[in-house]
Amino acid sequence: MSGGWNTIESDAGVFTFLLNNLGAQDVQFEELLTLEPEVLAALYPVYGVIFLFKYPTDAPYAATDKPLDGTFDHEAAERIFFAAQTIQNACGTQALLSVLLNKDQEGDSGSTSAGDEATGIDIGKSLREFRDFTMVLPPEFRGEALSNSELIRDVHNSFAKSSPFVDETQRTSGEPEDAFHFIAYTPINGTLYELDGLQPAPISHGPCIADEFPAKVMDVLQRRIARYDMSEIRFNLMAMVRDLRVRAREIGDGEALEREEQKRRDWQFENALRRHNFVGFAGAVLKGVVEDKLAEGGDAAYQKWIEEAKAKTKQRLESKRRGGGGGDVEMEG
Incomplete structure (x- = not known):
């Protein structure tokens, strides 16, 4: 692996253990195979979703005055965690943090105020200190702080595939490769926000409380996907939710608990395979x-x-x- 940031897979097991290794408690990711709001609502409480899509190269991506959907909320960047993306290959972890750092149960983002939002997350001491330090900075400096965080970079890179022959920072092939990008959607202070580090500010998609989030975010995603050619199917959607094992224990569902425990064991095994160099084998x-x-x-x-x-x-x-x-x-x- 290089000394910078390596690409990681859009996989629920990768992102769940990335959360855990960063110090967050009782939270996981679930992959969504449909845009039906009912499927997302069944995972309540839902803290947000991260969406992977093909980065468009036929037109400028970052808007200056008005996004293609929603409206820029420049003032929100002072109240919520929003960081500009300053480096390549980190957008997956940055999208994860865009949800996570706005759901700190001890933070001041207001994500648990008035009973409108899902219960907050214990993000852990290290991430809480990072959030508190960066919230006084403008978004571009928050992005720099994120890119220079050894903790976040090391945890991120620990889930990259082993590539003994390729340095991903030194690609020289003449054939351009398709690029993909992660963004986050989450309800904060009664508003549905799109948090994309390549845009100049958070994008507001209107009023939204936790109960309304599944339906409203799916509408936004449907409109976004509709802007692509019908042949484009390379999308991935994952929801950040409360650890499903916690709910299984609360309701005494032993079968669901064992199913979730087995899923964790499978994820752990798959993550170990990703790290392993099989050249010798x-x-x-x-x-x-x-x-x-x-x-x-x-x-x-x-x-x-x-x-x-x-x-x-x-x-x-x-x-x-x-x-x-x-x-x-x-x-x-």
């Missing part, structure tokens, strides 16, 4: 296969195996070029 497997072939019939058996593999690969490629599909051809052991 792959090399050992290949070495073992070659040794077996040599033991079967020496160099002649090994060369025959190689030629058969080449022929099958060529056949598969030719079949694909003809449009016949052909499927994968198994390499016989």
Whole structure:
């Protein structure tokens, strides 16, 4: 991994353990496979959602006077946590923090005032100190403080895929890659805000209390997705909610509790795989296969195996070029 910020997957398990490792308590992410408000409402309390989409390159992204939807609320940046994005690859964690740091149960953002918002989150001592320190700064300096936070950067990078051969900060391929961007939506002080570090200010989407959030945020997302070509399907939506194990314990649902515990174990295993460098393992497997072939019939058996593999690969490629599909051809052991 590089010394900067590496890309991380848009995955509920990654973001849940990222939350936990940053010190937040009793909170998790759930991936949403539909834009039906009822599905989101069933996860109540919902603190906010983060949305991943293809970054548009055919027109300027950051608006100056008016966003494509909603209205800029420049004054809100002084009352709520909003940070300008100053570095690449950090937008996922920044979107997460845009929700989390506005839901501190001991903070002053007002997210729990008047009983309108979901119960606040215990964000932990380290993040609370970071929030208190940065709230006196303008958004661009908050972004700089975030990018220079060793705690946040180290936790973020701990969930990046192991890339022993590639430094993601030094891409030199001539073919441009599609870029993707995370943003956050959350209700704060009775208003639905879109928090996007590439925009000059928080974007207000009108009045919204916690109970109204699922329906109102889905309307906003539907309008946003509608601006894309119908063939574009690369979107991802995750909700930040209270730890579902807590609710299962409160209502005495042992089956739901075990299901959620198993989900955590699966996430933990998948995250461990992401961190692992499998180059040594792959090399050992290949070495073992070659040794077996040599033991079967020496160099002649090994060369025959190689030629058969080449022929099958060529056949598969030719079949694909003809449009016949052909499927994968198994390499016989």
